[in-house]
Amino acid sequence: xxxxxxxxxxxxxxxxxxxxxxxxxxxxxxxxxxxxxxxxxxxxxxxxxxxxxxxxxxxxxxxxxxxxxxxxxxxxxxxxxxxxxxxxxxxxxxxxxxxxxxxxxxxxxxxxxxxxxxxxxxxxxxxxxxxxxxxxxxxxxxxxxxxxxxxxxxxxxxxxxxxxxxxxxxxxxxxxxxxxxxxxxxxxxxxxxxxxxxxxxxxxxxxxxxxxxxxxxxxxxxxxxxxxxxxxxxxxxxxxxxxxxxxxxxxxxxxxxxxxxxxxxxxxxxxxxxxxxxxxxxxxxxxxxxxxxxxxxxxxxxxxxxxxxxxxxxxxxxxxxxxxxxxxxxxxxxxxxxxxxxxxxxxxxxxxxxxxxxxxxxxxxxxxxxxxxxxxxxxxxxxxxxxxxxxxxxxxxxxxxxxxxxxxxxxxxxxxxxxxxxxxxxxxxxxxxxxxxxxxxxxxxxxxxxxxxxxxxxxxxxxxxxxxxxxxxxxxxxxxxxx
Amino acid sequence: xxxxxxxxxxxxxxxxxxxxxxxxxxxxxxxxxxxxxxxxxxxxxxxxxxxxxxxxxxxxxxxxxxxxxxxxxxxxxxxxxxxxxxxxxxxxxxxxxxxxxxxxxxxxxxxxxxxxxxxxxxxxxxxxxxxxxxxxxxxxxxxxxxxxxxxxxxxxxxxxxxxxxxxxxxxxxxxxxxxxxxxxxxxxxxxxxxxxxxxxxxxxxxxxxxxxxxxxxxxxxxxxxxxxxxxxxxxxxxxxxxxxxxxxxxxxxxxxxxxxxxxxxxxxxxxxxxxxxxxxxxxxxxxxxxxxxxxxxxxxxxxxxxxxxxxxxxxxxxxxxxxxxxxxxxxxxxxxxxxxxxxxxxxxxxxxxxxxxxxxxxxxxxxxxxxxxxxxxxxxxxxxxxxxxxxxxxxxxxxxxxxxxxxxxxxxxxxxxxxxxxxxxxxxxxxxxxxxxxxxxxxxxxxxxxxxxxxxxxxxxxxxxxxxxxxxxxxxxxxxxxxxxxxxxxxxx
Numbered sequence: 013x014x015x016x017x018x019x020x021x022x023x024x025x026x027x028x029x030x031x032x033x034x035x036x037x038x039x040x041x042x043x044x045x046x047x048x049x050x051x052x053x054x055x056x057x058x059x060x061x062x063x064x065x066x067x068x069x070x071x072x073x074x075x076x077x078x079x080x081x082x083x084x085x086x087x088x089x090x091x092x093x094x095x096x097x098x099x100x101x102x103x104x105x106x107x108x109x110x111x112x113x114x115x116x117x118x119x120x121x122x123x124x125x126x127x128x129x130x131x132x133x134x135x136x137x138x139x140x141x142x143x144x145x146x147x148x149x150x151x152x153x154x155x156x157x158x159x160x161x162x163x164x165x166x167x168x169x170x171x172x173x174x175x176x177x178x179x180x181x182x183x184x185x186x187x188x189x190x191x192x193x194x195x196x197x198x199x200x201x202x203x204x205x206x207x208x209x210x211x212x213x214x215x216x217x218x219x220x221x222x223x224x225x226x227x228x229x230x231x232x233x234x235x236x237x238x239x240x241x242x243x244x245x246x247x248x249x250x251x252x253x254x255x256x257x258x259x260x261x262x263x264x265x266x267x268x269x270x271x272x273x274x275x276x277x278x279x280x281x282x283x284x285x286x287x288x289x290x291x292x293x294x295x296x297x298x299x300x301x302x303x304x305x306x307x308x309x310x311x312x313x314x315x316x317x318x319x320x321x322x323x324x325x326x327x328x329x330x331x332x333x334x335x336x337x338x339x340x341x342x343x344x345x346x347x348x349x350x351x352x353x354x355x356x357x358x359x360x361x362x363x364x365x366x367x368x369x370x371x372x373x374x375x376x377x378x379x380x381x382x383x384x385x386x387x388x389x390x391x392x393x394x395x396x397x398x399x400x401x402x403x404x405x406x407x408x409x410x411x412x413x414x415x416x417x418x419x420x421x422x423x424x425x426x427x428x429x430x431x432x433x434x435x436x437x438x439x440x441x442x443x444x445x446x447x448x449x450x451x452x453x454x455x456x457x458x459x460x461x462x463x464x465x466x467x468x469x470x471x472x473x474x475x476x477x478x479x480x481x482x483x484x485x486x487x488x489x490x491x492x493x494x495x
Numbered sequence: 496x497x498x499x500x501x502x503x504x505x506x507x508x509x510x511x512x513x514x515x516x517x518x519x520x521x522x523x524x525x526x527x528x529x530x531x532x533x534x535x536x537x538x539x540x541x542x543x544x545x546x547x548x549x550x551x552x553x554x555x556x557x558x559x560x561x562x563x564x565x566x567x568x569x570x571x572x573x574x575x576x577x578x579x580x581x582x583x584x585x586x587x588x589x590x591x592x593x594x595x596x597x598x599x600x601x602x603x604x605x606x607x608x609x610x611x612x613x614x615x616x617x618x619x620x621x622x623x624x625x626x627x628x629x630x631x632x633x634x635x636x637x638x639x640x641x642x643x644x645x646x647x648x649x650x651x652x653x654x655x656x657x658x659x660x661x662x663x664x665x666x667x668x669x670x671x672x673x674x675x676x677x678x679x680x681x682x683x684x685x686x687x688x689x690x691x692x693x694x695x696x697x698x699x700x701x702x703x704x705x706x707x708x709x710x711x712x713x714x715x716x717x718x719x720x721x722x723x724x725x726x727x728x729x730x731x732x733x734x735x736x737x738x739x740x741x742x743x744x745x746x747x748x749x750x751x752x753x754x755x756x757x758x759x760x761x762x763x764x765x766x767x768x769x770x771x772x773x774x775x776x777x778x779x780x781x782x783x784x785x786x787x788x789x790x791x792x793x794x795x796x797x798x799x800x801x802x803x804x805x806x807x808x809x810x811x812x813x814x815x816x817x818x819x820x821x822x823x824x825x826x827x828x829x830x831x832x833x834x835x836x837x838x839x840x841x842x843x844x845x846x847x848x849x850x851x852x853x854x855x856x857x858x859x860x861x862x863x864x865x866x867x868x869x870x871x872x873x874x875x876x877x878x879x880x881x882x883x884x885x886x887x888x889x890x891x892x893x894x895x896x897x898x899x900x901x902x903x904x905x906x907x908x909x910x911x912x913x914x915x916x917x918x919x920x921x922x923x924x925x926x927x928x929x930x931x932x933x934x935x936x937x938x939x940x941x942x943x944x945x946x947x948x949x950x951x952x953x954x955x956x957x958x959x960x961x962x963x964x965x966x967x968x969x970x971x972x973x974x975x976x977x978x979x980x981x982x983x984x985x986x987x988x
Contacts, residue, residue, distance in 0.1 A: 076969075
């Protein structure tokens with residue numbers, strides 16, 4: 013099947029959602045069936061990719077010699093599977109959340125969500141840098157109405173930061189790096205081993221790498237991370253799927269892709285042009301964890317945790333060994349499952365108890381055991397404990413860091429693990445073991461609506477399942493690292 | 496048979512239709528005639544372009560007086576491309592204009608309005624098609640005089656002062672141009688551009704020829720609103736009737752840019768203009784100043800038409816910047832941006848015209864909450880705005896790509912950085928419109944509005960669709976532009 017279907021399906025879905033906007037039940041059925049169909053389309057590509065084929069499709073020729081072209085390689089396959097699979101779960105969750113909170117403009121919400129997924133598939137299957145850039149920008153634009161969904165002043169302000177940083181970095185740095193690459197090499201195709209070998213001096217390669225790394229603002233490398241906490245004004249399903257999975261993973265996915273297919277791992281390792289990158293990533297990991305430690309707002313804490321975890325992927329890619337590339341790819345999937353669970357739980361707490369701050373959560377585990385149970389699983393996976401998915405990826409990254417003798421990277425991973433534990437475990441502890449504070453509002457509440465519970469249980473189970481059955485993802489990751 | 500005379504018909508038909516409009520003295524008939532003529536001109540221009548691309552340069556001797564004695568119409572890919580742009584925009588704008596002009600111009604002036612439009616069209620097409628330097632001046636005056644009339648017909652009284660301002664500046668520009676042409680005639684004894692290009696090298700370094708270059712550069716720069724000679728433009732755009740603003744923004748400055756390219760590359764030749772004279776440096780400095788100063792000024796405007804007018808001056812900076820790089824990619828950027836910005840800005844002004852149906856001036860305060868009231872129009876504005884920023888899949892991205900590439904090819908990496916930085920300023924002013932339109936509650940005035948009629952939306956959206964289409968399929972735009980750039984640099988004489 014042509015990978016173009018992966019983009020066409022959510023696009024058609026968006027049109028149908030808009031057409032059925034007046035009938036919410038039908039509209040949600042369309043969303044769910046689109047999501048299921050998309051996963052079907054994406055899964056149908058897996059056997060070919062595992063067999064070493066690269067299914068491709070040309071959509072248009074934008075500039076002479078640079079086509080808008082899709083090509084499915086292992087990393088894109090992995091990313092597309094994660095995003096499309098979690099879209100189904102997230103759609104179930106959205107139904108519970110959006111109805112439970114009686115949100116406005118739900119049709120626009122679902123339409124933009126489908127458009128964002130179409131853009132995500134485009135990023136995942138991009139066959140060259142220009143295609144990646146095009147869909148990357150479309151992803152920013154299609155998620156903007158979701159970030160500003162409520163239309164309140166703080167949402168508009170958040171939207172400004174979101175758009176300002178993402179468009180600013182992508183046009184200011186990424187586009188520049190891309191045109192420069194084109195000017196030097198005459199190609200923008202992704203090629204195993206990279207396209208820059210022998211075309212640029214060490215210093216130029218380093219500068220170009222910086223343009224890409226900071227230009228891909230969605231990877232949230234400091235100091236261009238502020239858009240992510242700003243995006244937390246969005247409804248929680250948006251934070252969960254887009255700002256824990258699709259958008260941020262599009263960022264780190266692009267980072268890995270550029271390092272592997274544009275610069276070439278061996279090429280970079282030989283030139284020492286990427287030696288600064290582990291420090292930049294390590295700095296982001298530690299600093300973001302420190303901010304998370306001090307944030308009382310739950311979603312903000314999760315956002316900074318995401319900033320920190322994203323840099324794990326960048327750090328892993330920057331270690332430039334096959335095993336670290338496997339770690340990077342695995343961490344994309346492991347963090348996606350864990351973080352979406354955490355956001356689902358945060359949204360469940362908001363929907364059932366209308367609580368947003370960490371300090372309000374004492375004793376909530378007794379009223380919402382399922383929610384806080386899922387939260388605990390997500391948190392443990394973030395910290396990197398077995399038997400949860402986070403352990404796997406951390407293991408690979410740590411192994412690579414030790415193997416290359418990068419003591420700084422090892423120290424960063426150890427320190428951040430402690431910090432992770434420091435900002436997640438107290439939440440779990442107080443939720444289950446502290447006495448509930450006297451409720452000022454005086455209203456009782458139980459668990460969140462059923463669709464929410466189903467969704468968060470599913471992703472929590474996924475976090476465990478990925479630990480025991482990592483076969484498919486590991487296979488894809490190894491294929492990527494093996495060239 | 497008749498196809499042989501297309502070059503003449505391209506100008507003569509609208510020129511003759513104008514007095515006919517006056518004789519008809521009927522608003523509807525005048526409009527119908529302008530419509531028929533405009534679409535016929537699209538056909539003529541399209542077939543001329545097709546012929547040029549296939550068979551090469553067309554030389555047409557007007558009245559069978561052989562060049563260089565008679566007036567020659569000389570069509571190559573560059574001006575055929577401009578002819579297509581001008582006639583296409585003209586046809587779309589006139590299709591749109593009926594309701595808008597009904598609303599904005601006094602009824603008894605309608606037939607005069609359409610007559611003036613036809614004269615302006617004839618003038619602009621004439622400038623583009625002619626191969627005779629003095630004939631350029633004649634058509635320039637025809638288009639300018641009719642433009643002054645068109646601007647002055649705006650419903651706001653300030654349109655009169657705007658028109659007067661433009662008249663003064665435009666006349667100075669025209670005078671400079673005619674002095675330049677006169678000096679060239681003095682030194683070479685010919686007015687035919689092709690002939691000039693043959694004879695100029697012999698006297699290239701004489702003072703009168705260099706003075707002619709200076710006069711022509713300044714005169715044309717006034718017409719194309721190169722910073723800081725742009726002062727006439729914001730008022731003229733802001734107070735002219737909506738359809739006139741759209742037409743002028745998409746065509747008038749673009750034809751002037753064409754003229755600059757024609758004189759620089761065909762008449763004087765790239766080696767003199769870009770090699771020996773300090774023109775690239777001057778153009779570069781002025782272009783950068785335009786891109787930044789005018790974009791910053793645009794972000795502070797509350798009148799949206801004026802905001803986009805300043806944005807136009809900034810965008811003209813991109814166009815001239817491409818010239819200053821003197822590389823094939825940069826010139827491709829110039830030519831392609833001529834077209835892309837023409838359709839993008841034209842579409843935006845048409846959509847603002849839709850909004851102007853219900854409010855006196857389209858300001859950010861007045862258009863609060865309009866996204867809910869006029870969703871189709873407003874969404875069109877958003878797409879057009881993305882085109883101004885240069886988001887991929889819009890035409891603006893293609894232009895920017897070539898301009899950045901041109902700067903890098905020349906080794907001006909800092910210019911590449913500045914081009915991208917200035918396009919971020921466009922995000923600021925476009926997003927002021929977006930936030931006003933979508934996030935503010937509609938005021939009383941806006942709440943009473945309705946979506947614009949289809950007769951206006953269809954042409955406006957056709958242009959919006961074109962900005963997206965030419966952002967995806969660039970075979971026509973970038974393809975022709977790349978060919979033109981190659982010809983211009985190859986001492987195309």
